């Protein structure tokens with residue numbers, strides 16, 4: 001079967017590898033129907049030290065269950081499923097508290113990779129996979145796109161708002177105008193925020209966010225951006241949702257909050273030793289981590305998508321075949337597209 005592999009910094013190719021097999025009793029083999037490129041994949045893509053032939057870090061898909069291990073009771077071959085990037089067990093303390101993105105049992109093995117391929121082995125599948133009614137042919141392309149966001153970006157946007165405890169009437173600032181930031185805007189609206197400001201300087205992204213419920217977009221960055229947000233809100237924000245993963249984004253988030261505000265961060269950190277003590281003088285609550293994909297999908301997000309209440313699939317502004325995976329990465333890296341979807345044959 002074909003699988004994407006990194007060949008050198010700034011280049012992805014295809015390799016022919018063995019089709020994965022069931023190894024453990026709670027494995028499932030999934031035939032991928034749609035997958036995509038994540039903002040976090042670009043860190044591997046750009047890495048100058050990447051070894052040629054390194055497995056892709058893709059981790060978001062929808063697909064068909066092909067085969068199951070003997071311990072699997074929740075899905076059967078032929079089922080259409082969301083393939084989350086996380087692998088919660090559904091039973092440990094963390095999962096029961098709604099933090100399956102950091103399952104207590106699957107530490108270190110809780111994230112998928114290698115999903116930009118024709119088939120994958122999905123471990124710890126019994127609780128983590130989310131069954132979608134019917135078959136892919138029952139859905140429009142637009143609906144398939146929205147279902148695909150439920151593997152990562154939509155639940156990740158949801159997580160930022162959940163850990164920042166966004167409530168009705170809140171003033172919310174979203175830092176990051178990529179797919180997760182766009183989803184965070186959708187969630188802030190779902191949760192009844194009264195004002196939603198997106199930090200963005202790209203016309204297409206500003207437009208999308210305004211259509212999703214953002215009440216203002218701020219192009220300025222740093223101190224200037226913070227001042228602009230405070231001017232629009234007439235003070236600080238109740239919640240800041242950090243969807244980038246850089247120190248500049250965290251500084252931006254902390255800067256827009258009023259004292260006692262809440263920071264939810266879901267950008268995978270690419271900084272070291274940011275001292276927690278720096279928030280002491282502001283009484284800011286800080287929470288964040290890997291999203292609870294399965295919990296949110298099963299509880300609210302799959303229904304919200306199927307009912308047409310939300311349309312997060314709009315973040316996929318271009319589609320490619322697996323053969324064109326290099327272009328799919330390149331266009332995202334060049335910011336020509338918000339998120340690249342891969343359509344499998």
Ligand SMILES: [Zn+2]
Pocket residue numbers: 038039040059060085152153
């Ligand atoms: Zn992702």
Ligand SMILES: [Zn+2]
Pocket residue numbers: 088089090091092093094095096100103104105106
């Ligand atoms: Zn668990």
